[in-house]
Amino acid sequence: MITGKNLIGNELSTKDGTVFTTFDPQLNKENAWEFTEASLKEIHASVELAEKASREYALIDGTKKARFLREIATQIENLGDELIAIYCKESGLPEGRAKGERGRTCFQLQTFADLVAEGSWVNATIDTALPERLPVPKPDLRKMLVPIGPIAVFGASNFPLAYSTAGGDTASALAAGCPVIVKSHPMHAATGELVAHAIAKAAELTGMPNGVFSNLNSKGIEVGQELVKHPGVKGVGFTGSVKGGRALLDLAGQRPEPIPVFAEMGSVNPVIFLPEALKQRGDFWAKTYAGSITLGTGQFCTNPGLLFGLAGDVLSAFANKLSEEISAIQPGCMLHPNIKRNYDSNTSTMLSQSGIEVVAKSQNAVPANYAQHTLVMVQGKDFLSNPRLHQEVFGPFSMVVACKNIDELEAIITNLEGQLTGAIIAENSEIKEYGNLIEILKNRVGRLIYNGAPTGVEVCPAMQHGGPYPASTDSRFGAVGIHAIQRWVRPVSYQNWPEDLLPEALNDSNPLKISRLVNGSLTNKPL
Numbered sequence: 001m002i003t004g005k006n007l008i009g010n011e012l013s014t015k016d017g018t019v020f021t022t023f024d025p026q027l028n029k030e031n032a033w034e035f036t037e038a039s040l041k042e043i044h045a046s047v048e049l050a051e052k053a054s055r056e057y058a059l060i061d062g063t064k065k066a067r068f069l070r071e072i073a074t075q076i077e078n079l080g081d082e083l084i085a086i087y088c089k090e091s092g093l094p095e096g097r098a099k100g101e102r103g104r105t106c107f108q109l110q111t112f113a114d115l116v117a118e119g120s121w122v123n124a125t126i127d128t129a130l131p132e133r134l135p136v137p138k139p140d141l142r143k144m145l146v147p148i149g150p151i152a153v154f155g156a157s158n159f160p161l162a163y164s165t166a167g168g169d170t171a172s173a174l175a176a177g178c179p180v181i182v183k184s185h186p187m188h189a190a191t192g193e194l195v196a197h198a199i200a201k202a203a204e205l206t207g208m209p210n211g212v213f214s215n216l217n218s219k220g221i222e223v224g225q226e227l228v229k230h231p232g233v234k235g236v237g238f239t240g241s242v243k244g245g246r247a248l249l250d251l252a253g254q255r256p257e258p259i260p261v262f263a264e265m266g267s268v269n270p271v272i273f274l275p276e277a278l279k280q281r282g283d284f285w286a287k288t289y290a291g292s293i294t295l296g297t298g299q300f301c302t303n304p305g306l307l308f309g310l311a312g313d314v315l316s317a318f319a320n321k322l323s324e325e326i327s328a329i330q331p332g333c334m335l336h337p338n339i340k341r342n343y344d345s346n347t348s349t350m351l352s353q354s355g356i357e358v359v360a361k362s363q364n365a366v367p368a369n370y371a372q373h374t375l376v377m378v379q380g381k382d383f384l385s386n387p388r389l390h391q392e393v394f395g396p397f398s399m400v401v402a403c404k405n406i407d408e409l410e411a412i413i414t415n416l417e418g419q420l421t422g423a424i425i426a427e428n429s430e431i432k433e434y435g436n437l438i439e440i441l442k443n444r445v446g447r448l449i450y451n452g453a454p455t456g457v458e459v460c461p462a463m464q465h466g467g468p469y470p471a472s473t474d475s476r477f478g479a480v481g482i483h484a485i486q487r488w489v490r491p492v493s494y495q496n497w498p499e500d501l502l503p504e505a506l507n508d509s510n511p512l513k514i515s516r517l518v519n520g521s522l523t524n525k526p527l
Contacts, residue, residue: 002086002190004035007215008046009053010200015039020219022189025092025333025340025369035189038216038223047232049211050150050179056209058147058177061504062512066117068206069175072166073106073113075198083194087160090188092333092369097296101161108168108459112175115482121145122489124505124516128527129496139496142506145489147177148260149234152227154248155185155192156239157335158299164188165195165215168479169237169262174212176488178235181214183224187336189217221247228252228261235488238263239301239479242392242470249473262487263473264466266392267420268305269454270413272441273318274426274434275310277451282318285425289398290325292453297332297371298396299339302421302454305392308409311379311402319400323360323375326396331362331370334395340369343395347374350397353389355382359400371395380408390417406437413440418468418475423449444468446475 004019005012017037021030038046076083087098115121122144130138151173155164162168170180184192196215203212216223221244227233228251236252238245238261245263252261273285292304307322309315334340350356351374360375373396380403383389389399403409413422422445424431424438431438431450442448446467457465457480465480466472472479477487494502504511508527515524 002033002193004033004193004217006036006038006042006217007193007196007200008042009049009211009214010204013042013045015042017042017217018219020186022090022187023336024089025336026088028337028368031089031190033190035217037219040226043216043223043226044230046181046211046214046216047150047227047230050181050214051232053179053209053211054147054149057179057212060177060208062116062119064206065175065177066113068202068208069109069113069116069171071202071206072199073109075202076102076106076166076195079194079198083191086190086194087188090191091160091335093296093335098161101159104459105161105166108162108171109166111459111482112171112485115485116175118514119505119512120514120516121482121485122505122514123491124514126506126516126518126527128519141493141495142497142502143491143493144503144505145486146492148488148490150179150181150232151235151237151488152224152233153180153182154224154236154238154240155182155188157185157187157339158296158301159239160185160188160191161195163239165192166199168484169239172484173235173237173488176485178488179212181216181227181233183216183218183227186217186219224248225251229255231255231257234259236261236263237479237487240265242266245473246470260487261473262477262479264301264420264479265470265472267301267467267471268390268392269302269419269421269423270306270308270416270441270444271304271423271425271454272409272413272437273307273309273315274424274430275314276427276430277425278309278314278318280427282314283321286318286321287325288453290322290329292455293375293398294326294329294332294373294396295455297334299335299394300455302457304423304454305398307398307400308403308412309400310406310409311404315400315402319359319375319377322400326360326373326375327362329373331366331372332396333367334369334371337369339394340371343371343393343397346393347395347397350376350389350393350399353386355379374398375400377402380404380412384408384412384415406434410437410440413437413444416444418471419445420465420467420471421445421447421449421454423452423454425451446471446478
């Protein structure tokens, strides 16, 4: 049952806040549930409770944290068809996508559970004392990672499950030992509430401290702003627009105690098509990329928005075939009328730029909130001189850029903003000729793809989902996979501490049996 209330620890709360509803983009009407935005008092209460819980939760061992994370996954699965139905009513996305995203969400939770249960992720490092060393004795030093404290997580519009209430940011923060306060996304507040109750139930069943998790409703930006400004919040996880992520980064930097903001933001995911690849398999790549550009109605952060090639008949033939393939794909529903309006507005802005040629744009009537696929083409010199053409159009939009030669292509890639991904489509016989281009592209992206499409982000340790700004606010970290836990911790060294006062991870006997770096050697043996 959807209550529309805020969840502060294990208590439902409704003060005098703005009331709002979510929207069904397929039916083009408001959903029946009403939600009350969190008041300033409720925001402060959630953070204060999280601060109190933080001291206890940080000391809970990895086995118990793993049990909590696995129970969250179980409780999400137990929501059954109700979760799937509400997800679809609030997003316009199909049932198959909803079930797939639920599976990914639960998999992420299970993966972090495995990580913390094993325990070596704390990077325990021990350098034992050398009291006889001259001229200065060496102290006993032992270092490990510890949680930084309560984390504010912002739900993402385009992933109501995997990047929202119990998504990767929440899972990784809870695994690190940090309480989480979620600012639920207003477009899928009911989906968020169901998942929030699943987390709260899991916390109760596994004996976690009250306040380890809270869920706050919000219609506008004020709730998020107040969370980021609160001195009890020690870090922020965000997936969304460059404008939103930058605003949070600036706000966090203005605090008396600045805090890290790990924001995954805009990306146009450049793809470079080398000549021989288009000659040999141009039709194949046109079909592949038509599917990638329109997948999920283009509402993925890894949507391929820029397609680069060398000007000539081969590239023109590819663009025409890509146009045919895109035109054959039925338009899809976007997440919300506001997102559809932004898509139309940004597309119109692109079409008004000098040198833009429309290659494909359906003129057929479509239902409300459905997006027309759009493919345009521009010459490299026009692209290079107009930074507006570099910007993301969130939706099924892509631009072919025809470069006069390799020097112009290299200059364009050099001047691109940071991206989540970059792909090179090539034949093995030609790729070695473009070593400089590969290095330039590598400098601009977090994930370098060879002969593939960027859509589809595998959840595994080797995945990097982040990149140079503005793809993300810190390119050293990613939002996907077990290494996302590193965003919510900091190293602490213990110098000359008695054995019985040290954390178990740093004890001589190594009771956790974890892998540790001891006097320069990696081992899981006791000292």
